Amino acid sequence: MSGLAVIVFITVFWLGLFPASDQSRNNKQDQSEPYDAVIARDDPAFLGEDSKFQPQDKTVTYTHVVTYGESLKTLFDLYGLAANDLLDLIKTNATALQLKNGQVVEWQLNTSGKMESLSIYRTSNLVSQYTWHDAQFIYRPVRIKGESKTHIIRGRVTGNFYHSASLLGLTQSQIQTIYQALFWDIDITHQVRLGDKYKVAISQHYVGSQVIGKGQVEAIRYGNNKQEWMLIRNIDGHFYHPNGTSNQKSLSRLPLEHSYRVSSAFNLYRINPVTHIEAPHYGTDFAVPTGSPVLSTGDGKVVRVGKHPLAGLYIVIQNGPIYSSRFLHLSEILVKEGQHISKGDIIALSGNSGRTTGPHLHYELRQNNLPVNPMLVPLPDGMALSTLDLSQFRLKSQALIDRMRDPI
Template sequence: MRKKLFSGPQKMAAQLQTMPRIHRLSLITMSFLMVAVAIWTPTHHTERDVTRKVIPLDKASVTPISNDNSEPMDVLLDPDDPALKVEQDEIDKQLAKEDSHQHSHVIVDGDSLSSVFGQYGLSLNDMYALVKANSDVSKLRVGQTLRWQVDDDGKLTSFEILRNRKNTDVFTISSAGITYKQQTAKGEFRDVTVKGVVKTSFYVQARQAGLTPGQIQELVSALQWRFDLGKQARRNDRFYALISREFVDGERFSSGEVQGFLYRSGRNEIMIYRHTDGKFYDQDGQSLQRAFRRLPLTKRYRISSPFNPHRLHPITGRISPHNGTDFATPIGTAVLATGDGVVVKAQKHRLAGNFVVIKHGREYTTRYLHLSKILVKKGQRVKMGQKIALSGNTGRSTGPHLHYELHRFGRPVNAMKVPLPQASPIPAGQRSEFVARLKRAESRIEG
């Protein structure tokens, strides 16, 4: 008899029946699992082979996406770049040589130690060190004066708080740390006149006459808009300074504070006197300052990146200072000079793009970066509010904006918060008394 041939599925079913029951269950379970995996696993259909290629990113070309960063945080402007630096005259060089640029701030309502440090870009670590040396450093009152000096890296080299005419908190800073003491005036104050004749330069003869670098800086700054003691001083010019000094047992104890100053150059004469608010005014009680505006624009635009000299880079973790204020302005927005001054730079820079630098007397300098068009030229005199450029997106910039910087005595400060010069005269009710005191001072000088 011929054997019947089984088809494929029939043969498999017959073999399955001959298997033990436990083996049949295991085989059926495994089969269901394999079918389930086949159903749920995505299948890729390609008509050709795909070759994957890994392309490394150039970190220098990657910019973090952030609303607080309108220009690459890893691109810094070198403060010593000759293209950006402002030339110094003899007085500036002498003051820099003696490391005697003295900064000051008069406490107003709402000020705190931390807010003052923030306005002037001072190190918070230095502030904490002052607090550790004496916690009373943070107890400030309206009208008190802070005075300090910093080195090239922005670290404090001296710090004082003039509490009142008698008491001054003095913090001595060295590599070993900070020590504190309070100086209390124990003697009597007398007005002393020092005088001199210009032979080589005002600075040299003023030092010979007994004025300190700090006093010279104060007088040069006070007169910067009326008479430039560095550039306009001439041989045989005469000057007289009335200084209030402390004497103990008949001996001079302090260098004192300049109260009045008289300068004669040929037929020209100017007399200035310190008012009770600590500022100098002319013979008529008029301000010696030139006013500044807060914003370099016709209206307020969103600040895309604020002033922050201690900003940390989000990737490297290193300090990446932002020494200005960035405004998110459309390309072509009018840029205004924030004060009267002279254009000392108006050119192109590979990082700053088209930029303008204006010198405002001796104390202040402003910078305007990433411009689309420059409307002024080097050497041109400009007025506060004058249109000097159009904002843009030139240089190393991640989007249209205006980068604006304000420098005081060569150091960047927070233009949005730091007190700005105001050209207000002495109040009418105080003017007659001021003029009377000035006349008495003038007679003592000439006497």
């Protein structure tokens, strides 16, 4: 047992689980919140009534493309993943957790943020797969052979979209993908009409006659009231219109007109130096004087405004189907619940309300309602593909685009 403990400790140190720099920079308490003022991660005061698509799968899938210098610890920091899950992964098989540039990492979380599975796609036919089972992760390398086939599914809305798509055999995860992809063109939870037609391309992997995996949505075409939209998945995992324009709205990192000092960074592993009790910080604090304009970081809908004993005056904005943003300790709120706002709109003035150690703005970004590091996590940029990427996109997707353009 002692030998295992030493191995785990060394491995954790190797992966940089608790870097000293992160700890020290979060021990400052000027223009921030005191350590004993931690707001519960899932405090119901901040949840909007219509902020989630229903029905929703019990697990949510996340994908990240590895860039130079990133480790699994980096991903855990960026996406606010639980340190205990990383420790359990290391105990299972630390060697298989090493990452290289260009590899794709995919993981699933349940609604409480617990990791259910993690897959590292090393090559086109080799996956390192971890699955949570019976209170531990089970590791197995998966070699994929065989071929992929793309099937076109045609449908018509007869009640609501979810019911109609379910009858055709689409899974909750696939329906969720369609909803998120189409959101900025048409909200299929509210804007659909009886008789709307749609087509969905699903790629499925086969080994002989055996189906492997759940199938991935590769393309979507939706017709509503004489309007039509088509989206194609690119090799980067995102959806684009056939002309190469993105289906996403962009998010900016800074909710302020100017750059200000960060008085307390995002850190889920922050420790109270007096009590030595974990005091996670779910957002980024900016040391701004009271009355500074606060900007919306993206298009969206104001789903909650209010006053909280710890957060003071606050605003919650739903930035589409995946992201939401929170702005705490305000001195004045300039928007109302239900109001639609655009990226860059002035929504409030910063302040010193609630439990604070000085005037500042606390800004949070959530992905599927789980806090992520807003200063570092990859954000949707809403940009069209470059000339080179567009050429590659069309070359790879033209046959599928042609199939999707056939009559529904």
